[in-house]
Amino acid sequence: MAAIQDRESEFQVIIIEPFYGGSHKTFVDTFACNLEENGTKYNIVTLPAKKWHWRARCSALQLYSKIEHVELKSKGLLWCSSVLNLAELLGLRPDFGKCRKIVYFHENQLIYPIQQIKKRDIQYALNEITTCLASDLVLFNSEFNRTSFLDNISKIIKMIPDNRPKNVRDIIEMKSRVMYFPVMFPKLVPTTATKPVVLQIVWPHRWEFDKDPNEFFEVMMELKKGNMDFRISVLGEQFTDVPQVFEQMKSDSDLKDRFTHFGYVESKDDYYKILRNSHVAVSTAKHEFFGVSMLEATYCGCLPLLPNRLVYPEIYPGGCLYNDRKELIGKLKAYCECPQKAVDDRQNLCIDFEKYSAEALSSKYLEILNE
Template identity: 25%
Template sequence: MKKILLLSAYRSDSHASWANWLRQNLVADWRVLELPGRYFRWRIRGNPLSWLGELPALLDGWQPDRILATSMVDITTIKGLNPALASVPVSYYFHENQFAYPLGEGQHSSVDPLMVQLYGALAADECLFNSDYNRHTFLEGVDALLKKLPDCKPDSLAQRLAAKCSLLPVPVKPVAEGQKTAGLIVWNHRWEYDKKPELFLQLLQLLEQQQFDFSLALLGPRADKTPSALQAIRQQFSARIIADGMVSRAEYEQLLGRAQFVVSTAIHEFQGLSVQEAVTAGAIPVLPDDLCYREQYADLYRYQSGDMQAAAGRLLELSGSVNRIGLQAAFRDAGDGWQQWLLMRQ
């Protein structure tokens, strides 16, 4: 049986879903180290310190055949600190890449996260990406970074990396379609700056102005401090809200099954698992013409990014239809892709 060391330095929702699926569906001798999904800058630079005692203890009497590490993991330092891992092949998994991650208000630009991922990609035997958008923005970002560096830098680095990059999405758990509630819009994203909930508020205001009869399921993780956009939505649309907050998995799937629409206003999305889950349940996607969505959904389901007039028009245009699009093969068959990945590395 293949012995795999899984290193995930930031256990956020999508990373957790991926790690859980692998252990439940791929037959291997898994040993897993994970860190909580908070304090991003510390996690991406500090994970070798966080695991300084735990990793040698895990390796005592057990030697992996392969390391599967997320791109949050400083794998070059991990190998340097743990000589037993020096010759173990590495599959480096990109849920995201820092070259294309938007800065939030008050955040400062830093080259450190970029270098962790660049050195990790160079040290890895293969680089796996959850979407083609993630892959090409990473390679474009590497090129852009090297152009800014003053001297003593390698030529054609992105091309060198491209040769070992491939697409392998996070598997999506299909959700059963239920009895649809006409006009039910689900928001099942984080309530954070990169998902632009203030644009979602604008969209709802426009729909109300156009006298569209809708209801809302406001799902997705949120910080302890209520975002201003969510406060405004609660105040202005309280009579339309049928769900608000984290719910059980069963309730979540039931709401997705009832939803007519799933809406995104994001400025950052590398795979869009929440939208994909809703689409499997028959929700009609209304999405920015940007990010990973371009490779996943037809023009009919996309609007000009940031233009809420266009988003409202698209939603109204689709209000008389039903979702029969399904997921594209690369995402629908991601589980088979991971099974093949394990088989080819036996």
């Protein structure tokens, strides 16, 4: 059931999130807190984070009956994520067309990896393109997200058999920009430094195909076959469709004795504690446009090891990146043999976390509202 949170009977901003979970939920909550502190009136309309594909196809229809009583004045602003087909919603609620409309892209479907070999369903990509055309401003959470979206528009348009629209990329590019995800970094608690004996590896991603958990666990198996000593914390949120590899690893695998934690951690304090007690955070993602969990892990003291692709080169120094499985295994073996080296390399790592902090970005988001 859709959830509607009212802040005053007359509001200035309506925030619509059809997939209210994970980083999408975190963003909405952080943005709403920013509006609250600024004294801006707002209204939040959400749907639970279930069945992403159905949300991407049907959320405008699902939300229509839930927001019949919601009014938005011409000076108001409609803010939504790209999961919503904005063009459809405006067709159902033409009165929303008079206000300013901003869409935020956490990810884009134009380069999404396909799980099964089949003819690509381009409807999700077309929905995102029409959403951009229906909006006044398009925000992406990274330059990689923005560029990969724009560069693949023509490829999608060419799949249309005839009467292809022209200048779509140019129109969208002119009203697009990058606004990094506002990360609420935790307050760091001073700890007594002790020399690590066993390397603690953390995998902090949501349990989905595009994060390539199979690759991660295969790398861990290679480390064990090489008689490396290490421990693993598998964190991250779970949604409807969980890859089978997680149950296989937990119940029947040679890695069972290596897990110090396996599963979602509800408490943020407990989650950050696990990150602070870990030495290396690993990503094997096929699909990443920002990566809140890896930034949080790095902020909490983990050395990040990430593929040399996707958004990662935009955020992390080259020394954190690997080009293939062999290179990742080589780096991890070196840290297993000397965990202190991982600690030292993390201490020497330079990342400007302020660029991504909610506190630093709050004023920039408010400026957008007043444009």
